[in-house]
Each structure stands twice: as C-alpha cells, then as structure tokens.
Amino acid sequence: MADNIINVHEVHKTFVSEDKQSLWDRFRGRTHEARRVEVLKGVNLQVTQSETVVILGSSGSGKSTLLRCINKLETIDSGRIYVHGHLVGYREQNGELVAERASITAKKRTDVGMVFQHFNLFLNKTALGNVMAPLRDVKKMSAADARTKAVHHLEMVGLGDKLDNYPTKLSGGQKQRVAIARALAMEPAVMLFDEPTSALDPELVGEVLAVIKRIAEEGTTMVIVTHEMQFAREIATRIVVMDQGLIVEEGPPEIIFTNPQHDKTRALLSRSQTSPN
Amino acid sequence: MEFITDTLAVFPALFGAVPIVLQLAAGAMLLALVLGLLTALARISQSKVLRAVAVFFVEVIRGTPLLVQLVYIFFVLPSIGIAIDPVPAGILGLGINYAAYLSEVFRSAILSVEAGQTEAALSLGYTPTKALWRVVIPQSFVVSLGPIGNYFIAMVKDTALTSVIAVTEILKTANILNSQTFQTTEIYTAAAILYLMLSLPLARIVVLMERKARSRG
Ligand SMILES: Nc1ncnc2c1ncn2[C@@H]1O[C@H](COP(=O)(O)OP(=O)(O)O)[C@@H](O)[C@H]1O
Numbered sequence: 001m002a003d004n005i006i007n008v009h010e011v012h013k014t015f016v017s018e019d020k021q022s023l024w025d026r027f028r029g030r031t032h033e034a035r036r037v038e039v040l041k042g043v044n045l046q047v048t049q050s051e052t053v054v055i056l057g058s059s060g061s062g063k064s065t066l067l068r069c070i071n072k073l074e075t076i077d078s079g080r081i082y083v084h085g086h087l088v089g090y091r092e093q094n095g096e097l098v099a100e101r102a103s104i105t106a107k108k109r110t111d112v113g114m115v116f117q118h119f120n121l122f123l124n125k126t127a128l129g130n131v132m133a134p135l136r137d138v139k140k141m142s143a144a145d146a147r148t149k150a151v152h153h154l155e156m157v158g159l160g161d162k163l164d165n166y167p168t169k170l171s172g173g174q175k176q177r178v179a180i181a182r183a184l185a186m187e188p189a190v191m192l193f194d195e196p197t198s199a200l201d202p203e204l205v206g207e208v209l210a211v212i213k214r215i216a217e218e219g220t221t222m223v224i225v226t227h228e229m230q231f232a233r234e235i236a237t238r239i240v241v242m243d244q245g246l247i248v249e250e251g252p253p254e255i256i257f258t259n260p261q262h263d264k265t266r267a268l269l270s271r272s273q274t275s276p277n
Numbered sequence: 278m279e280f281i282t283d284t285l286a287v288f289p290a291l292f293g294a295v296p297i298v299l300q301l302a303a304g305a306m307l308l309a310l311v312l313g314l315l316t317a318l319a320r321i322s323q324s325k326v327l328r329a330v331a332v333f334f335v336e337v338i339r340g341t342p343l344l345v346q347l348v349y350i351f352f353v354l355p356s357i358g359i360a361i362d363p364v365p366a367g368i369l370g371l372g373i374n375y376a377a378y379l380s381e382v383f384r385s386a387i388l389s390v391e392a393g394q395t396e397a398a399l400s401l402g403y404t405p406t407k408a409l410w411r412v413v414i415p416q417s418f419v420v421s422l423g424p425i426g427n428y429f430i431a432m433v434k435d436t437a438l439t440s441v442i443a444v445t446e447i448l449k450t451a452n453i454l455n456s457q458t459f460q461t462t463e464i465y466t467a468a469a470i471l472y473l474m475l476s477l478p479l480a481r482i483v484v485l486m487e488r489k490a491r492s493r494g
Pocket residue numbers: 015016017037039057058059060061062063064065066
C-alpha cells in the first residue's frame with residue numbers, strides 16, 4: 001500500500017548471546033554453547049499516515065526490539081521492514097537481505113525519529129546544543145538557521161527558558177522533552193517512542209504525555225510503546241498487543257479496551273485497573 | 278650560604294636546556310595523542326586484525342622499559358639503516374611509549390560514553406563514524422583531560438631518560454657541567470629544582486583544567 005509509512009512483514013529476530021569461550025575449551029576443540037532467544041516470531045504491522053499506534057505488552061514481549069528493528073538499531077534475521085517503501089539498512093539481492101552502506105542507512109534514518117526510555121541526550125551539550133547538533137551535523141544547516149529551528153522546537157515542548165541548561169541541570173521530564181524536540185526538529189515522517197515515561201518520577205509523567213499528545217494532534221505519525229493505559233486509550237487510533245514475540249491482538253482502542261479477545265490483553269488491562277496508577 | 282649561591286650559579290647553564298625539554302615533551306605528547314587515539318580506535322574496531330595489532334603494540338610497549346626503547350631506537354635502528362638524530366629519536370621514543378598508555382585512557386573514556394548516546398545519534402541520521410567523532414570522542418576527550426595532563430607531567434620528567442641517547446636536555450647538561458667542575462651536589466640539586474619548577478606549575482594547570490571541564494557537564 002502506498003500510504004504505508006511503516007510496513008513490517010513477517011519479521012523474525014533471534015538474539016544469540018555467545019558465552020565467552022575459555023582458552024581451555026577452545027584448545028580441547030569443545031564447541032561452545034550459544035544462548036538463543038527468539039524475540040520476534042513473525043511480526044506483521046502496517047502504520048499509515050497520521051496514525052497513532054500504541055503497542056502494549058508485558059516486559060520482554062519484544063516491543064523495544066520491534067521499534068529498534070524499524071530503524072535498524074537491531075538487525076533482523078528474515079522478513080522485511082519498509083519505511084516509506086524502502087528497506088532500512090538493507091538492500092535486496094536475489095531475494096536475500098544484504099547490508100547496505102552505512103551512509104545510505106543514515107540518510108533513511110532521518111525519516112524515523114526515536115525517543116528512548118532513558119532520553120539519551122548528549123551530555124556535553126546544552127538543551128539547545130542537543131537539538132542543534134543533528135541539524136548542523138546531519139542536515140548541514142547554518143548555525144543561525146539551526147538555532148532558530150531548535151529554539152522553536154524547544155519552545156513547543158515548553159522549554160524556551162531552559163535553552164542553556166546542560167542535561168545535569170534538567171529534570172527527567174525536561175530531559176525527555178528535549179529528546180522529543182531533538183527528534184521532531186529533524187522533521188521525520190514517523191516518530192517512535194519506547195516507553196518515554198517509564199524512567200520518570202510519577203509527578204513528571206504528565207508533562208511528557210501532554211507534549212506527546214499535542215504532537216499526535218498535529219497529525220504526526222507515531223508508534224508508542226507505553227504502560228500508561230489511560231493515555232493509550234485517549235491517544236491511540238489503533239492498539240497493538242504483543243506477547244512473546246507476536247502481535248496477538250489489534251484494533252481501535254474503544255474495542256480493545258471494552259471487548260478484549262485475547263487472554264493476554266485481558267490480563268494486561270485488568271492488571272492496570274487494579275494498580276494504583 | 279656558599280652552597281646556596283653555588284647552586285644558584287648553576288641555573289643559567291641549565292636553563293639553556295629548557296627549550297629542548299619543552300620541544301621533546303610537546304612533540305612527543307602530540308605524537309602520543311594522535312597515535313594513542315588511533316590505537317584506541319583500532320582496539321574497539323570491528324576488525325580482528327586491527328584489534329590484534331593494537332593489543333600487540335600496547336603489550337610490547339608497556340612490557341619493556343622506556344629506557345630500553347630509547348636505546349633501541351637510537352643505537353639499534355641504525356644497524357638496519359635507520360639513523361635518527363637524538364632529538365627526533367627522543368620524541369619518537371617518548372611519543373610511542375606514551376601512546377600505548379594514552380590508548381588505554383582513550384579506550385576506557387570512549388567506552389564510558391553510554392551506548393545510548395550513540396544510538397540516539399544513529400537514530401537522528403548520524404553515520405557510525407560521524408557519531409563517533411561528533412558525539413563520543415569529544416566527550417571522551419573531556420573525561421581524558423586529567424589523565425592526559427598527568428601523563429604530560431610524567432613525560433616532562435621522563436625527558437631526562439633521553440640523556441642516554443645524547444640529547445643535551447637538563448640531566449645531560451648537568452652531567453657535562455659535573456665533569457668540568459665536580460660541584461656534584463650543587464649541580465644535581467639545581468637540576469632537581471629545575472624539574473620541580475617545570476612540573477609544579479603544570480600540575481596546577483591540570484587541576485584547573487579538570488575543574489573547568491567538570492563544571493560544564
Ligand atoms: N541485546 C540483546 N541480547 C540478548 N537478548 C536480548 C537483547 N535485547 C533484548 N533481549 C531479549 O529479548 C527479549 C525482548 O526484549 P525487549 O524487546 O526489550 O522487550 P520489551 O521491550 O517488550 O520489554 C527479552 O527476553 C530480552 O531479554
């Protein structure tokens with residue numbers, strides 16, 4: 001489909017953690033044990049223009065891995081992921097995925113903004129410096145233009161008075177809003193949020209969710225992983241439920257929240273209703 | 278009283294050696310910074326060969342005395358047709374030696390920048406190389422400032438070792454004076470004080486630089 005911004009097709013991903021092999025084992029010719037965890041077991045997901053897709057699922061179900069695969073922070077074993085109709089990190093050769101040049105991947109990644117659980121701000125730069133850096137280094141904007149744009153985006157997330165603060169002088173909520181401004185200033189076609197409020201003190205969650213909500217209302221295409229059920233229900237145009245590496249249920253929030261079909265979905269919803277927040 | 282005036286009288290002759298010491302230390306430090314960074318990058322690179330070469334280099338250099346390395350460069354290399362003048366040989370020996378130690382400083386500093394920042398940079402469209410140079414290395418440099426400064430002070434003192442390869446630095450100059458006047462106590466006391474006069478202000482500068490770098494983050 002042409003208006004698919006993200007198209008995840010039958011994606012499999014297995015993590016292989018190599019146990020350190022001792023010199024003695026190698027000497028004896030002993031083959032070493034590699035632990036294999038299949039994290040994505042054939043995931044399919046389409047995201048179209050202006051959708052807000054919220055992914056729910058218990059910890060370890062593969063949500064982060066799926067987001068990270070979309071902009072090739074992780075490799076995939078099989079299947080295809082298209083962003084704007086293009087593979088990211090690969091080209092196809094005789095039906096096989098072949099790694100593409102890093103510079104090409106980098107260019108494609110500017111289409112996908114990502115916000116991480118732990119903010120990942122550049123610690124040696126101020127709030128302004130964080131937002132300006134990729135505009136200068138990647139978009140090659142002039143210092144003056146980058147500054148104007150960065151200030152604009154920081155004002156949009158309510159941080160116009162914190163431009164010159166280093167990350168150590170910002171609260172968690174402020175750091176996450178800088179990270180959101182930094183990603184948005186690159187004008188990506190889609191924004192990925194991986195548990196953007198999970199590392200925040202409860203009283204700081206609201207300010208970040210409010211910013212994300214406003215961005216969604218402006219029509220930005222988004223995929224959000226979150227455990228904030230109330231927020232998910234308000235903001236999502238579609239809810240996707242993951243369990244053990246598979247999407248087990250998806251649909252509009254009013255249906256998922258009122259008439260969940262899958263046991264896992266029911267479990268997730270009941271747990272959130274009994275918990276204090 | 279006479280000891281003090283005699284000791285003071287030695288200084289003018291020793292001062293003449295200070296420019297050579299600074300030239301040695303500055304040249305060798307520059308070499309050590311560049312070679313040390315390259316070695317650190319080789320050690321964390323994807324290539325097995327590069328990693329092996331870097332580990333071999335670091336272990337060989339750290340496993341042999343600096344004095345032996347200087348002697349090797351100055352007295353052994355000529356036998357295979359590589360003759361190097363004393364000062365360049367001193368810069369080369371000191372630079373290579375300190376590069377091995379600095380590479381460890383750089384390597385741990387690079388690894389100390391959380392992977393999350395690199396991932397953020399990649400997700401913003403930086404290439405891996407650009408993320409390394411624009412995001413990771415500037416921060417690891419700040420972390421390394423203190424250790425680099427301390428190694429520089431150590432290097433200023435280690436320039437004394439180049440006296441054995443005919444560099445007329447402070448110690449060599451003192452040796453020459455001693456063979457002429459036999460005022461052994463005065464001459465070497467003056468030499469020791471001169472090294473202190475060089476290293477104490479440097480130590481102060483390092484502390485100030487570290488404090489400044491820390492106050493930013
Ligand atoms: N780099 C990795 N190496 C090995 N296993 C990993 C790695 N990253 C994630 N995993 C495993 O993959 C599974 C899914 O992880 P993740 O995608 O982070 O889940 P979620 O975000 O839904 O909590 C977990 O069992 C986790 O331990």
